Amino acid sequence: MSEEITTKRCSSCKELQPRSDFNRNRAHVDGLAHRCKSCKSAKAAAYYAAHADERRAYSLRYYAGAKDDPEYRARAVSKATAWAAANPERRKQIERRSRKKTRPQITAAQRERRHRNPDALRDASKRARERLQRGYVLQILKDGTCLDSSDIPQVLIEAKRALVQIRRVERDYNSSSKDATSSQG
Numbered sequence: 001m002s003e004e005i006t007t008k009r010c011s012s013c014k015e016l017q018p019r020s021d022f023n024r025n026r027a028h029v030d031g032l033a034h035r036c037k038s039c040k041s042a043k044a045a046a047y048y049a050a051h052a053d054e055r056r057a058y059s060l061r062y063y064a065g066a067k068d069d070p071e072y073r074a075r076a077v078s079k080a081t082a083w084a085a086a087n088p089e090r091r092k093q094i095e096r097r098s099r100k101k102t103r104p105q106i107t108a109a110q111r112e113r114r115h116r117n118p119d120a121l122r123d124a125s126k127r128a129r130e131r132l133q134r135g136y137v138l139q140i141l142k143d144g145t146c147l148d149s150s151d152i153p154q155v156l157i158e159a160k161r162a163l164v165q166i167r168r169v170e171r172d173y174n175s176s177s178k179d180a181t182s183s184q185g
Contacts, residue, residue, distance in 0.1 A: 008032060012039035092150050132161050140164070 007016050011034040022032040023040065033040065048055070066072040084091045114121050128136040137160050138149050 005030070010034075010036040010039055012036070012043070095150055096148075132164055137161050137164070 006019060008019055008022055008030065009016050010022075013036065015036070017036050019032060021036045021038070023037060024031060025033040028034065035043070127133075134157060137157050138152060141147065141152055141156065141160055142149065
């Protein structure tokens with residue numbers, strides 16, 4: 001007796017359309033919105049176009065105040081950190097895509113900077129080696145492997161840093177003991 005209704009009339013365009021062309025709305029008796037998806041999109045686009053200046057002004061006011069607000073900044077950082085922890089694979093995918101997109105611009109800027117001031121680059125590299133900065137340790141780990149920086153876990157980076165520090169202490173100890181032996185003899 002009860003036939004399932006497969007179509008619905010849009011209240012905007014007045015056309016009879018399949019139920020799949022309507023968004024869900026549990027507040028309505030049939031569980032569907034009263035406008036079809038295309039009419040809803042058209043109405044939203046028209047609204048955004050008509051109110052573009054107001055929306056832009058609101059955004060500028062909101063973010064101008066928010067960027068100076070330490071509480072807003074803390075909330076935003078904690079939210080982003082939580083999302084990154086909950087979605088590690090998606091985060092890696094986004095990082096790779098971003099790196100791939102910006103890589104040519106970055107390398108061109110780096111080339112220009114190296115060309116203009118080679119001494120500064122040498123000094124920065126020396127400081128990175130002395131301090132065992134993350135990038136330097138990552139480069140040591142990546143050399144001779146096909147690993148990407150995002151594939152290397154932080155634990156491995158810390159372990160390699162500790163190993164390099166031990167080797168440096170050992171080298172310094174051996175060189176100082178050789179110096180002491182040669183000065184006595």
